[in-house]
Amino acid sequence: MLECSPVYKTSNTMTIIDNLANSGWVLLLLAAVIGACFGSFITLLAHRLPRDEPVVATRSRCPQCHTPLRSRDLVPVLSYLWSRGQCRHCALRISPRYLMIELVTAVCFVLLVWQFGLSTQAGILVLLAVCLIALIVIDFEHYIIPDSLQVAMIVLGVAYCFVMERxxxxxxxxxxxxxxxxxxxxxxxxxxxxxxxxxxxxxxxxxxxxxxxxxxxxxxxxxxxxxxxxxxxxxxxxxxxxxxxxxxxxxxxxxxxxxxxxxxxxxxxxxxxxxxxxx
Ligand SMILES: [Zn+2]
Known part of the structure; x- marks a missing residue:
């Protein structure tokens, strides 16, 4: 139920958040899109963290021809489908694993937002999900759990205690x-x-x-x-x-x-x- 009380009229941001919280499917769609973007970020983490490379400083490149990826190559899920799972320059086959990670993360975001709504609790839990998916991918591939992921999950755990008044x-x-x-x-x-x-x-x-x-x-x-x-x-x-x-x-x-x-x-x-x- 959306009531246009004077309180909401005074703040545009509040109105947007309130509308989103009330229109379930828009919120879930948004959660799916943001989740897929984070899935793409997990792929980046899984590649760079075990190699001690900086996470955000440099642009992603094709591992074979080293062509920097352009923005249209970085759209989660859709880029993979458009390019039919190949590098557009050297036709290197890109593992469907990337698509799977993006889809799994999107599903996790949707389920958590569906369960906990637009809340700080859901916000912390989706970030925990990002850390855990990255952990699973990295441990499967490299048999290690990077310390940076552990520290992130400790910070999130303490924040969760405060938010949930544990x-x-x-x-x-x-x-x-x-x-x-x-x-x-x-x-x-x-x-x-x-x-x-x-x-x-x-x-x-x-x-x-x-x-x-x-x-x-x-x-x-x-x-x-x-x-x-x-x-x-x-x-x-x-x-x-x-x-x-x-x-x-x-x-x-x-x-x-x-x-x-x-x-x-x-x-x-x-x-x-x-x-x-x-x-
Ligand atoms: Zn290439």
């Missing part, structure tokens, strides 16, 4: 417990099996997860992450036949599941009532 102590304890679990798992595996099962990037990311979830949901989180990790390792063996597989994507997806469905960790804690195992 008791920040609970989440700082969560972060420390996450870090401790990470260190125990890493050095436990190294000591017991002489195996580098959990990289330092994963350990630091467990700190981030604890900061976002708090300590108690970390138990069901680890359970879900473990299951997803097994699925990833099986997929990895099927695809590349390598023993080493990235664990970051499983951690990231488990974190999203626990964050968006807080009832799930609660159900996990109540599971003993149904099963009667722990009585």
């Amino acid at each position: 008791v920040i102590d609970v989440y700082i304890v969560g972060a420390l417990v996450g870090l401790l679990i990470g260190l125990v798992l890493r050095y436990g595996f190294l000591w017991l099996r002489n195996k580098d099962a959990l990289g330092m990037g994963d350990v630091k990311f467990l700190f981030v997860v604890g900061l976002w979830l708090g300590a108690k949901p970390l138990v069901p989180f680890l359970f879900i992450a473990g299951l997803l990790g097994i699925a990833t390792s099986l997929l990895w063996r099927a695809l590349r036949q390598g023993a080493l597989f990235p664990f970051g994507p499983a951690l990231a997806i488990a974190m999203v599941i626990c964050l968006l469905w807080p009832e799930l960790p609660a159900l996990f804690w109540q599971a003993d009532r149904w099963v009667g195992v722990f009585r």
Whole structure:
């Protein structure tokens, strides 16, 4: 319901935001477009962060013929479709991965805005989604989680605590417990099996997860992450036949599941009532 109260008439910006918030599909369309642009930015991050290249200073180039990309090559989704997935100069095939990242990010933006509306909460969550998608792409390709992404997610996590009026102590304890679990798992595996099962990037990311979830949901989180990790390792063996597989994507997806469905960790804690195992 849009009411033209005198308050809104005095501020054009407020009227625009208010109209957008009231016209659902326009807002979702806008979220999709902005999401696709951020998807394009993720591709840039995924290429430059692991190589320690500056993120914004230079123009993107074709990796084969080095022709700088022009603005019409940079329109998310549409550029890929127009050029039929090829560089316009040297016809290098561009991986459909880029298109997929843009589409996935657009879908995440739409779902988050649909769920949380035009709010600061949605704003922080879409930025977290950008970091997590970049983390998944980079870890799959380079087996690392860049520190800059971790720092961004820590800043967003603290901001989320303030916006949602969370008791920040609970989440700082969560972060420390996450870090401790990470260190125990890493050095436990190294000591017991002489195996580098959990990289330092994963350990630091467990700190981030604890900061976002708090300590108690970390138990069901680890359970879900473990299951997803097994699925990833099986997929990895099927695809590349390598023993080493990235664990970051499983951690990231488990974190999203626990964050968006807080009832799930609660159900996990109540599971003993149904099963009667722990009585
Ligand atoms: Zn080219």
